[in-house]
Amino acid sequence: MTDERFDSSATTTCGYCGVGCRLETHTRAGRVVSISPATDGPANRGHTCLKGRFAHQFSRSRERLSTPLIREDGALRSATWEEALARIARELGRIKTDHGPDAIAGLASSRATNEDCWAMQRMMRAAIGTNNIDNCSRVCHAPTSFALRKSLGFSGATGSFDDLEAVAAFARGRGLWLHVDGAHGAAALLSPKYRHLVRGLDRADSFIWDAHKNMLMPALATAVLFREGGRSYEAFSTKASYLFERSAREEWYNYAHRTMECTKTMMGLRLFISLAAYGTDFFGGYVTAVYDLARDFAALIRDSGDFEAAVEPESNIVCFRYLKKGEADLDGLQRRIRRTLLERGNFYVVQAEFRGRAWLRCTLVNPRTTLADLEALLAEIRAVA
Numbered sequence: 001m002t003d004e005r006f007d008s009s010a011t012t013t014c015g016y017c018g019v020g021c022r023l024e025t026h027t028r029a030g031r032v033v034s035i036s037p038a039t040d041g042p043a044n045r046g047h048t049c050l051k052g053r054f055a056h057q058f059s060r061s062r063e064r065l066s067t068p069l070i071r072e073d074g075a076l077r078s079a080t081w082e083e084a085l086a087r088i089a090r091e092l093g094r095i096k097t098d099h100g101p102d103a104i105a106g107l108a109s110s111r112a113t114n115e116d117c118w119a120m121q122r123m124m125r126a127a128i129g130t131n132n133i134d135n136c137s138r139v140c141h142a143p144t145s146f147a148l149r150k151s152l153g154f155s156g157a158t159g160s161f162d163d164l165e166a167v168a169a170f171a172r173g174r175g176l177w178l179h180v181d182g183a184h185g186a187a188a189l190l191s192p193k194y195r196h197l198v199r200g201l202d203r204a205d206s207f208i209w210d211a212h213k214n215m216l217m218p219a220l221a222t223a224v225l226f227r228e229g230g231r232s233y234e235a236f237s238t239k240a241s242y243l244f245e246r247s248a249r250e251e252w253y254n255y256a257h258r259t260m261e262c263t264k265t266m267m268g269l270r271l272f273i274s275l276a277a278y279g280t281d282f283f284g285g286y287v288t289a290v291y292d293l294a295r296d297f298a299a300l301i302r303d304s305g306d307f308e309a310a311v312e313p314e315s316n317i318v319c320f321r322y323l324k325k326g327e328a329d330l331d332g333l334q335r336r337i338r339r340t341l342l343e344r345g346n347f348y349v350v351q352a353e354f355r356g357r358a359w360l361r362c363t364l365v366n367p368r369t370t371l372a373d374l375e376a377l378l379a380e381i382r383a384v385a
């Protein structure tokens with residue numbers, strides 16, 4: 001990007017977390033339209049994370065909150081600060097009375113001043129009576145993502161598909177960029193039988209597709225696909241005067257202009273040659289076969305009487321667990337089973353946490369795997385449990 005595209009630029013400090021990265025904000029027609037890292041920032045030295053660089057759109061969001069909101073009967077309504085603060089105080093008092101002070105935790109904002117954070121920890125310790133106090137960005141949102149995992153579970157554990165058409169309609173209606181994580185699931189596009197699972201993907205502004213996940217390619221063969229190719233330069237360009245000449249042309253062949261890593265192997269070549277040699281039908285047939293196998297495996301689990309599946313599989317990922325009679329700690333049992341399976345070396349399974357419980361997780365990628373292999377897996381689990 002050249003500076004001529006902006007009316008003015010100003011230096012500021014990122015307010016998203018406590019690292020304090022120095023940023024250059026670029027404005028056009030009175031709006032911040034781009035942010036780049038300041039090369040002289042002592043904390044970031046020419047780098048930022050994604051939030052510092054791209055999350056500036058919130059400043060002009062029509063949905064930016066301007067008053068406190070109170071949820072009543074499942075719906076949010078605007079409230080005054082006095083009403084909201086009185087409600088918070090009342091609810092905290094009720095929770096403390098009903099469940100004790102340790103039922104409450106406080107996360108101070110990294111955007112608050114030192115004095116405000118000090119007052120917050122005093123309130124938690126002295127007024128509430130708990131030591132449950134942290135800040136939101138101790139290690140880049142570690143406490144908040146921990147809380148998210150505890151309440152919603154791990155992402156991607158079950159290999160399920162979102163309703164992309166509904167998500168696309170939501171994003172379009174609000175002027176939001178729609179990025180789809182299709183790292184594993186986008187390969188369903190190639191299967192006539194399972195293509196419906198990614199209906200709406202054509203409305204994405206960008207999506208990730210890892211050919212090494214479900215296209216039989218060796219690691220690493222991954223792509224970020226953009227609806228408008230020029231966006232990839234805006235997102236990933238870096239400044240390095242000793243490497244790059246300023247150029248108005250895209251130079252599509254030169255990945256150094258649009259990747260974070262300057263030097264990169266030509267990952268797409270493997271996929272290009274494989275597609276040219278075998279054709280898309282071959283890969284579509286492969287996806288159909290492993291997705292079918294996952295459904296057959298789930299049926300086997302259902303019929304077994306001593307295993308359960310977390311959900312009906314939508315892709316080639318199956319999460320399941322062994323229900324050993326009389327076992328009080330089923331979560332601990334799955335972890336022990338997995339460790340023993342890995343030590344024995346006949347099968348490789350990973351673990352997943354879903355809805356607060358531990359599961360064994362299989363991703364069926366080898367086209368030579370058969371239902372008989374999966375029957376043998378269940379038999380070995382019974383033997384080691």
Ligand code: SF4
Binds near residue numbers: 021051053
């Ligand atoms: S690490 Fe990211 S969020 Fe934190 S100050 Fe730097 S750019 Fe902002």
